[in-house]
Amino acid sequence: MTRLIEIEQGSVTTPMPLKTFRVGHHLADHPLFSLDRLARLAGSLPADQVEFNGPVMPNQDPNLTPSNGLTPEETVRRIEETKSWMVIKNVEADPEYKALLDACLDQVAEQTGGLMGGARQRQAFIFVTSPGNVTPYHSDPELNFLLQVRGSKRMSIFDHRDREVVSAENTELFPGKHRNLPYEDGFEAKATHQHIAPGEGIFVPIFDPHWVKNGDAVSISFxxxxxxxxxxxxxKLAYVNAVLRKLGWPQQDAGTHETWDDVKVAAYNTLRPVYDAVKKLVGDKRKALALFFGRKAAAPATV
Known part of the structure; x- marks a missing residue:
């Protein structure tokens, strides 16, 4: 059977690599990534699973993100002309995309001797981007292979442990905090630049900030x-440290004090189900936060 994704032997030596590396794949002609199929997918999903906007910059203020005035399905069908960026989230909700996600990650696990591609919280996202558009500077709390299916793009990736490009506070995950991060042009001297075309992909380490510049054609990435x-x-530590900072007790990075980290993780495991129950009861993430912290909660939550 043809491999969907190709991991170079020896490129993975730990379950959580701290540096990016390149991979190959065979998804460029896969029917699940045709614009027609993606338009139908975007139109079929709940609104909170499709995010899209007009042209933005690397340092985009999330409160000033422009709309393109279209529906999700129209955005995909007119992506060449709309100067838009779209992410279709959690596409594993569709059985066909879930099967593809599982096949890819099962092959990653096979090729890395079980070091990567584990079965925990598998998710998949599809990015559809107009020519020349940008994905703003941000970070993601998961391990990620970004596979380029159509078009090309350049990604600038930074080490999340470098406090000159991202503050300790901006590595934390307070509920309601937007993923976009403050960006300056001077950061680029510290970036690892990855150019990817159809059939190519890159591994993005957890929490490493990055931004993306699309090429001169429509881009589709998996x-x-x-x-x-x-x-x-x-x-879990990123959430707990963020909450403690809000309470006036900034914390040192994860791993500095393992015993204290264990206490924080135990606290998270106890309190997160309570927060989720309150959130379900009141039907609003911001109200749940307000009940927890006795103050006005932050702008729209992302967790």
């Missing part, structure tokens, strides 16, 4: 993500 036991722990 992002396959997952978690490991270690990354789940880091995500």
């Amino acid at each position: 992002s396959i993500t997952w978690q490991t036991e270690e990354t789940e722990r880091l995500v």
Whole structure:
């Protein structure tokens, strides 16, 4: 059977690599990535699973993100002319895309001796982008292979441990916090630049900030993500550290004090189900946050 994704032997030595590396794939002609199929997918999903906008910049203020005035399906069908960026989220909700996600990550696991591609929290996202458009500077709390299906793009990737390009506060995950991060042109001297074309892909380490510049043609990218036991722990610590900072107690980075980290993770495991229950009861993430912290909650939540 032809491999959907190709991992170069020796490129993976740990379950959570800290540096980007390149991969190959065989999805460029896959029917699930035709514009017609993607338009139908975007039109069939709930509104919170499709995010799209007009032209933006790397340092885009999330509160000033422009709309393109179209429906999700229209945005895909007219993507060449609309100067838009779209992400179709959690496409594993569709059985066909779930099967493709699982096949890719099963092959990653096979080729890495089980080091990568684990079964925890597998998710998939599809990016559809107009020529020349930008994905703003941001970070993601998961392990990610970004596979380029159509068109080309350049990604600038930065080390999330470098406090000159991202503050400790901006590596944390307070509920309601937008993923976009402050960006300056001077950061580029510290970037790893990756250019990817159809059949090529890159691994993006957890939390590493990045922004993307699309090429001169329509771009379609398939992002396959997952978690490991270690990354789940880091995500929990990122939430707890953010909450403690809000309460006036900034914390040191994860891993500085392992015993204290264990206490934080235990606290998260106890309190997160309570928060989720309150959120379900009141039907609004901001109201749930307000009940937890006794203050006006932040702008629209992303968790």
